[in-house]
Amino acid sequence: MNTVKAPAKTAKKTTSSSSPPIDDIRDAVTKLKRERIISTALELFNQNGLTNTTLDAVAEQMNVTKPFIYTHFKSKNELLSEICSRGIRASLDVLDRVVASKDSPTVKLRVLAHDFMMAVIENQSHIAIYTREEKHLSPESSKAIQKMRREFDRKFCALLEQGVKDGEFQVDDVKLTSLSIGGLISWSYVWYRPDGRLSKNETADHVAELVMAMVKAKR
Amino acid sequence: MNTVKAPAKTAKKTTSSSSPPIDDIRDAVTKLKRERIISTALELFNQNGLTNTTLDAVAEQMNVTKPFIYTHFKSKNELLSEICSRGIRASLDVLDRVVASKDSPTVKLRVLAHDFMMAVIENQSHIAIYTREEKHLSPESSKAIQKMRREFDRKFCALLEQGVKDGEFQVDDVKLTSLSIGGLISWSYVWYRPDGRLSKNETADHVAELVMAMVKAKR
DNA sequence: CCTACCGATCGGTAGG
DNA sequence: CCTACCGATCGGTAGG
Numbered sequence: 001m002n003t004v005k006a007p008a009k010t011a012k013k014t015t016s017s018s019s020p021p022i023d024d025i026r027d028a029v030t031k032l033k034r035e036r037i038i039s040t041a042l043e044l045f046n047q048n049g050l051t052n053t054t055l056d057a058v059a060e061q062m063n064v065t066k067p068f069i070y071t072h073f074k075s076k077n078e079l080l081s082e083i084c085s086r087g088i089r090a091s092l093d094v095l096d097r098v099v100a101s102k103d104s105p106t107v108k109l110r111v112l113a114h115d116f117m118m119a120v121i122e123n124q125s126h127i128a129i130y131t132r133e134e135k136h137l138s139p140e141s142s143k144a145i146q147k148m149r150r151e152f153d154r155k156f157c158a159l160l161e162q163g164v165k166d167g168e169f170q171v172d173d174v175k176l177t178s179l180s181i182g183g184l185i186s187w188s189y190v191w192y193r194p195d196g197r198l199s200k201n202e203t204a205d206h207v208a209e210l211v212m213a214m215v216k217a218k219r
Numbered sequence: 220m221n222t223v224k225a226p227a228k229t230a231k232k233t234t235s236s237s238s239p240p241i242d243d244i245r246d247a248v249t250k251l252k253r254e255r256i257i258s259t260a261l262e263l264f265n266q267n268g269l270t271n272t273t274l275d276a277v278a279e280q281m282n283v284t285k286p287f288i289y290t291h292f293k294s295k296n297e298l299l300s301e302i303c304s305r306g307i308r309a310s311l312d313v314l315d316r317v318v319a320s321k322d323s324p325t326v327k328l329r330v331l332a333h334d335f336m337m338a339v340i341e342n343q344s345h346i347a348i349y350t351r352e353e354k355h356l357s358p359e360s361s362k363a364i365q366k367m368r369r370e371f372d373r374k375f376c377a378l379l380e381q382g383v384k385d386g387e388f389q390v391d392d393v394k395l396t397s398l399s400i401g402g403l404i405s406w407s408y409v410w411y412r413p414d415g416r417l418s419k420n421e422t423a424d425h426v427a428e429l430v431m432a433m434v435k436a437k438r
Numbered sequence: 439c440c441t442a443c444c445g446a447t448c449g450g451t452a453g454g
Numbered sequence: 455c456c457t458a459c460c461g462a463t464c465g466g467t468a469g470g
Contacts, residue, residue: 006423017342030388031348048354049354049355051270051355052354052355054464054465055464055465055466056464057423058293058467064439064440065439065440065441066440066464066465066466067439067440067441067466067467068253068439068440070465070466070467071439075465076466096340108467109416131350131351132351132353133352135267135268135271135351136270136271139321152255156397166312168458168466172425172428173417173425175416176417176422176425176426177425177429179407179410180403180407180426180429181403183402183403183405183406183407183409183410184400184402184406185403185405186402186404186409187400187401187403187405187406188398190402191398192404197394198392200396203395206391206395207395207399208435209391210399212434213432213433214429214433216432271449273447273448273449274448274449275448283455283456284455284456284457285448285449286450286451286456287455289449289451289457290452290455295449295450296451298461309450368468382468417450423443
């Protein structure tokens with residue numbers, strides 16, 4: 001009955017610039033499966049810790065078996081790596097967007113503090129897992145993520161420097177202040193509760209206000 | 220040759236209020252051994268992570284064998300528990316000392332921020348291990364430590380409340396501010412380097428200054 | 439996409 | 455305080 005025969009499994013790369021619909025579907029399905037695995041692992045790693053979570057448990061939660069996971073990830077480690085890098089990537093994306101804007105340092109910092117806080121809240125599990133399981137990452141993943149973190153720090157420091165230069169901020173030690181602000185926000189993965197007293201936005205607003213006070217921003 | 224015979228091993232508890240010197244020595248030796256085990260485990264757990272550290276490795280580092288450790292701790296878990304609670308205990312002790320003083324809220328907060336920061340630096344490995352390995356604690360240890368943390372939060376909030384009430388601080392949301400300050404300082408275990416640019420004291424002074432700005436303390 | 443399995447690791451203990 | 459060992463767990467794979 002099938003008039004459209006699926007291409008051989010090895011023919012993954014299409015040579016034409018526009019893929020036929022059948023490949024779109026296949027890719028979408030593959031991606032969907034990958035995402036399901038990631039979100040299930042995210043939940044269990046966060047709840048019970050990496051080493052207390054077996055891949056059998058992840059599979060069971062999805063009503064599949066372990067080898068299914070191995071068709072999409074080559075190791076437990078690769079799964080961990082994907083989860084961790086997404087958390088850091090989200091924060092770095094926020095910073096890049098802010099830095100690219102044409103606003104004053106004061107506005108940039110307020111937006112950054114707010115949106116970075118939102119990113120941590122949205123990626124609470126990713127950040128928790130990365131913080132706890134960094135020692136379990138492969139050296140390569142660990143280094144790649146460290147690199148993103150250093151990039152974050154560098155760009156963040158530059159933003160503070162600019163604010164000081166423009167006379168908008170008053171800061172004793174830019175490096176220490178940037179680490180402190182970063183820590184204040186990062187640590188929120190520990191205490192923020194989605195069902196808590198304050199909404200995400202209210203929390204982010206308050207936090208942004210605290211950050212502005214830390215750099216003694218002009219009103 | 221020995222005229223003083225050591226008492227039987229089961230006679231650990233002395234009935235008189237003053238122990239004979241022989242027991243002092245025995246206790247001191249036992250304690251010394253325990254401390255050596257703890258500090259070795261602290262170093263290795265911190266360096267490689269809990270599950271990447273075997274008790275055989277801890278023993279090897281001390282030039283003993285694994286059963287030696289089991290004469291002083293009944294499980295790997297108890298060792299972890301001891302390490303984690305010490306880290307939190309140190310912070311709570313600082314807070315209790317500050318709260319007991321007769322100073323104004325402003326002075327109390329400055330001293331607290333400084334000394335809490337010092338405590339985190341001095342117990343950097345303990346805090347790192349606790350943060351990473353909390354899921355590996357037994358439910359009882361975990362609860363006992365959580366209790367200390369809640370006590371810390373409660374007392375810290377009370378201090379901020381007092382400062383607001385006395386008109387020394389200006390704070391939008393006491394709870395969120397206390398969590399933010401706590402996080403800023405706790406997170407420093409991630410970035411502080413003992414051989415870095417700033418000494419412990421300089422770092423603690425700067426951090427205290429940032430904290431005072433967060434509550435808009437009067438000069 | 440599953441059944442069935444291997445093989446290494448390691449916390450903990452027996453017995454001395 | 456050691457030698458020697460058990461026994462459970464679990465990441466990963468063969469083969470279909």
